[in-house]
Amino acid sequence: MSFSSLLGQDKTAQRLRAMIESGRVPPALIFHGPPGVGKFLAALEFAKALNCSHTEHRETRPAPPPPDPDDLFAAAAPPPPPGPELPPLKVHADKSDSCGVCLSCRQATSGAHPDIRVIDTETQAAFLKEEETSNLKIEIMREMTRWTQQKSMLSPWKVFIVRDAEAMLGNAQNAILKTLEEPPPGTTVIMTISRKTALLSTILSRSCIIDFAPLPKAALKAILEAQGTDPAQAAALAALGVGSLEKAGEAAAFLKRISALRPGDPARAFKFASGLPRDSHKARDEVKTLLDLVLAKTRLAWRGAEGPAKARYTALLRRTLDLRRMADRNVSYMLLLETALLESERAGVKLEDLVRPD
Template sequence: MDIRWEDIIGHKKNIENLQTLLKEQRLPHALLFCGPDGVGKSKVAVALAATLLCGSEQAPCGRCDSCRALLTDTHPDFYLVVPESVGKTAKSIRIERIREVQTEIARVPILSKRRVVLINDADRMNEAAQNCLLKTLEEPTGQVVFILVVNSRGALLETVQSRCMPMNFGTLLLDEIKDLLLQHGVMESQAAELAALSDGSVGRALLLQENGGMTLRDDVVSFLEKADSMEMEDVWIRGKDLGALSREKLTEWLMYLNMLLRDMLVLYSGGERTILYHQDVSARLTEILTEFPVERIFAVLELVRETQRRLGANVNIRLLMERFLLCMRNQK
């Protein structure tokens, strides 16, 4: 995802206003971004989150731990809430998800000085979920900023609206759309699709799951299952396979590994199964917990982070993955 203000097309006035509020430290703890689909509301929200989370004076710097974590979808203080479907029901933001976030934000931030909760399509919260959120908006605990993004505020309770600073987003000018299309190298007819792609991290992951990303995820699960029986020969074979993936695919592979390891930590802590990213494989993950003591999970998470960082540089992917696998093997 883009985290820099400069990468956003249009919305100059809104961006100026936000930057002024940031500079004067007058940013309210809850904001409501309202405007048509696909004009870049989420992008502005992500840039704002990056600025709030970045530790540098030139925020967002794109280089500090916080910015890098945000760029790799692994920021522990950034929560992206998106509508999800349960079974065949329409996508919605359930009260359980709001509660889950409320529990997490009650804790001290891990990487940054504050936490940011970005709720995309916030109007997909039912009344119960909105009332639940309202409690936190009325009595914010600790350093947390909420950004609610909607295309129409009609479905939001008056009480929720009144707790947020509203900011309206208009459609982009024709020239701006042209710039945006050129920037992404696609034709004008694909603009709607492009807008959908500008979504954030977990949303993107969910989309990937729906579109066949599950194969990649399952590959990571079986990788973890076989990690302990990995021979040197497997290191070279696996390294070759992973090395043949595109940088983008490998980023996703590492992202799944990260999510699964975090799920394993949740399983260790005896946390609710409902807060797992990948509930459907929880039995398989529980099975391998014996081979992954908590210290080892943290060591692998660190290794993943390091690999993600190096992947951003111009490295030989196969060598990078061989090194990764060797480190994994040595941990046994």
């Protein structure tokens, strides 16, 4: 994998590659854009390309074990036959991208690179030896500051990737600020985020912001196909995904849940809403996606409607916009979704319509 694995973000990839080629890498970067458009993948590829040595690496053949002196019957092992001369590995010379074969690239690919660290709620849970939580705490950010002060072990750059940086609470953001104010040389911190307004202005002003756009439909379809989705399904999901792999994944889950419901079942809205994730953050994201789908489909129906039907769709649009605003507050997402689905069905926008490509 290299930057070529980052589909649909050509301009952004070019900018990142130019940064690596020039050697002028800012100590703090913010990869900003909607969820599911490749920000984290780009951060990993950037870290890998930055630390690539572009030199061939071969695993050395392990030496045969010494004969066991206690084993009288052990025959001396014959020396291994000379192996065929291996052809030299192809190391491409493009300094703006990773080669994929050097020691650094191999370690980065396996997730074991000692100088590339991902900070997210999962690594935090492992580090603090506790259940995974939805927020990044001050303890892990302090630990990151300590890591930044250590010497790099393998490569010229130490790269810290703070995934979904909006998970940093206020005091955790203050803790990272110290590193951004006095960055140790050869260190860069990449924060991926979908809402940069969630960060302190002091963090924003010290960071170089790289914007990621929604994925083009063709790129989204290609990614889904590469993940094993059949082409027809990939096309449908790419249309519903509005430029986000995450949204396409949610749409796929909706399709599955809807297909399990009996058509005409009067309790369908309740049954569907009861399938919301238990995690409140995930539930909120899912409800927002569904409300966006209701809005998109209702707008479409509104455009082609006349008379009383037009008035019905106008009322539904207003109501759904109200519910969409409520989704940002601390409410019962299940109740909110039930209300939205019942009202949209009553106005003529059926559950099945929501996941039907236009």
